[in-house]
Amino acid sequence: VIHAQIHGDAFDDKLPLLIDDQVHAARHRVESQQGELLAAGGVLHAAYGQRQAREEASLIGSVSLVATLALLHLLFRTSRVLLVALPVLVGALSGAAACVALFGQIHVLTLVLGASLVGVSIDFPLHYLSKSWTLQPWQAFRALRLTLPGLALALATNVIGYLAMAFTPFPALSQVAVFSAAGLLGAFACATCLLPSLVNVPLQPWAAPLSWAERALALRQRLLCRLPSSWLLTGFVVFCLAGISQVSFKDDLRQWVSRAPALQQQAERIGQITGFEPTSQYFLVRAQTPDELLERQEALGTRLDELVAEQKLRGYLALSQLAATTVAQESLHLALPRLLEYSQPLLALGMTAGALEKELAALQAKPVTGLDQVLAGPIAEPWRPLWLGTRSDGTVAGLISLQGLRDSSTLHGMADGIDGVSLIDRPAELNRLFAETQRQAALLKMFAAVVILALLCLPFGWSGALRCLAVPLLAALGSLACLGWLGQPLTLFGLFGLLLVTAIGVDYAILMRERIGGAAVSLVGTLLAAVTTWLSFGLLALSSTPAVSNFGLAVGIGLVFAFLLAPWAAKTTEEPAS
Structure with missing residues (x-):
């Protein structure tokens, strides 16, 4: 058994990959001599997660962009329309620049989730390109002038929604929010200032989608004649309440990294061979002298022996066992x-x-014999990392490592009555941070919803603003209910996905509310925006990382509800003009 210790951060961008490469090289040398090498450690899981995340970011971004461009080329029948990829590029560069300027680096999850910005960035040019179905002869600047108020309003609501998440206490979530907000600003600037001059060519889009939209609106009208909106809303609320009651609200650090079966199998074999099964929890013991430290560790060891006897703990290592x-x-x-x-x-x-x-x-x-002398001997190798030595204030410190822990909750209260002993449980601390971030994110989003409502009141009045805001809120509730029906938990990033649905869904409501070019054209534009956004976010549901998959699933389902509910944002005949 060879114990290796790295000097650096396991979440460093390069260190895990470097260690992983060294392990692969060592395994190759051992296997060339008909041997077998087994390796385990958190740094290897971090390296695996980084590789998977980067590959997924590249694959998802490429597939969504290619599929979106292919769809637009099919609909508008000109290669000039492929220039809508420019806002995507500008948005990605703007988001990356903002993250580097504010944080000094970009988290790998930001790259994965930021790759999904493709669909949202393309929504801006799609809003005025879709008007080519009725605004003939087509002029890009004319369509831009007609849709610019709605585009600006959609940008403002999206940025408000994203920036609300930037104030959460979780750094990765704040970075994703900053990346997305800055990316949208860059994409909007490119879509309104540069792109119209590049796509200002005659457009004759495929006519079939417009006729499909007209039939869909006619079918919706016939449905509403038989089933009033109040009945449909009641049924939808019942569906949501029943689904939400089945949702489990939990977060776990293990959801951040995709599982590596090969690494897990190696760790299990190492545990079977050596009996060494380290856990993420340990006890930190402080004292004035080494003798006092050993006494406190011995007192705690007596309590840990009871857990071992009850088979709740496989074993532990303490300095008091050696000296x-x-x-x-x-x-x-x-x-x-x-x-x-x-x-x-x-x-x-x-x-x-x-x-x-x-x-x-x-x-x-x-x-x-002093503790330092005991630890200098060859038999002390397993215990040597547990001695932290003398601190700057003259006190000493040491660790008690645990092996084969079945339930970390059994450790709480174990050190009561023993001075200088602290339980270090980083996963539990992070899980509490996740829960606190969820709570704060929900509160911040409520505040953002109030701000968005006030902003929508300016062009649409109170009644119109409420209808526009109700669309994304109901879409988020529908997505949350579907997570419950599917047996999926709501994680921190799943909540972020629901909050994103509320931001994107406002765009669809605004587009249907304005009805530039007619209701059918607005529905076609909404469908294009939904499809391109779904190609970006919906594909994340296929990610091997549980947190990212939960995020993609929440957004993908929410976008479907947002599109279906968007026509209800249109002005009713009895609604007073604002």
């Missing part, structure tokens, strides 16, 4: 002479009294 206190060693020295009283079995085996007395004298002559 004895000065008092204990001195007591042993005082007791050594009495050993001759019990030497009859040894004499019966052939030992001479002189040999026993000589050995006893040698033991009595040995001085008291």
Whole structure:
């Protein structure tokens, strides 16, 4: 068994991949000699997660962009329309520049989720390109002038929604929010200032989608004549309440990294061979002197022995198992002479009294051994990393590592009554941070919804603003209900996905509310925006990383509801003009 210790951060962008490459090279050398090498460690899982995330970001971004461009080329029948990829590029560069400027680096999850910005960035040019179905002869600047108020309003609501997430206490979520907000600003600038001059050519889009939209609106009207909106809303609310009641709200650090079956199997085999099954939890023990440290570790070890006896813990390593206190060693020295009283079995085996007395004298002559001396011996190799030495304030510190822990909750309260002992449970701390971030994100989104409502009141009035805001909120509730029906938990990034649905869904409501070019054209534009966005976010549901998959699933389902509910944002005949 070779224990290796890295000098750096396991979440460093390059270090995990470097260590992973070294392990692969060592395995190749061992296997070339007909041997087998097994390796385990958090840094290897971090390297695997980084590789998977980068590959997924590249694949998802490429597939969504190619599929979107192919769809637009099919609909508009000109290669000039492929220039809508420019806002995507500008948006990605703007987001990356903002992250580097504010944070100094870009988290790998930001790249994965940021790759999905493709669909949202393309929505801006699609809003005025879709008007080519009715605004003939087509002029890009004319369509832009007609749709610019709605585009600006959609940008403002999206940026408000994203920036609300930037104030959460979780750094990765804040970085994703900054990346997305800056990316949307860059994409909007490109779509309104540069792109119209590049696509200002005659457009004759495929006519079939417009006729499909007209039939869909006619079918919707006939449905509403038979089933009033109040009945449909009641049924939808019942569906949501029943689904939400089945949702489990949980977050776990393990959801951040895709599982590596090969690494897990190697770790299990190492545990079977060596009995070494380290956990993420450990005890930190502080004291004024090494002797006091050993006494406190021994007191805690007595309690841990009970967990071992109950098979809730496989074992542990403590410095008190290896070394004895000065008092204990001195007591042993005082007791050594009495050993001759019990030497009859040894004499019966052939030992001479002189040999026993000589050995006893040698033991009595040995001085008291300090902890540093004990740890310097070869037998102390497993315990040596547990000694943290003397601190700057003169105190000493050491660790008690745990192996084969079944349930971390059994450790809470274990150190009560023992001074200087602290339980270090980083996964539990992060899970509490996730829960707190969820709570704050929900509150921030409520505040953002109030701001968006006030902003929508300016062009649409209170009644119109409420209808526009109700569309994304109901879409988010529908997505949350579907997670419950599918047996999926709501993770932190799943919540972020729902909040994103509320931001994107406002765009669809605004587009249907304005009805530039007619209701059917607005529906076609909404469908194009939904499809291109779904190609970006919906594909994330296929990610091997649970947190990213939950995010993609929440957004993908929410976009479907947002599109279906968008026509209800249109102005009703009895609604007063604003």
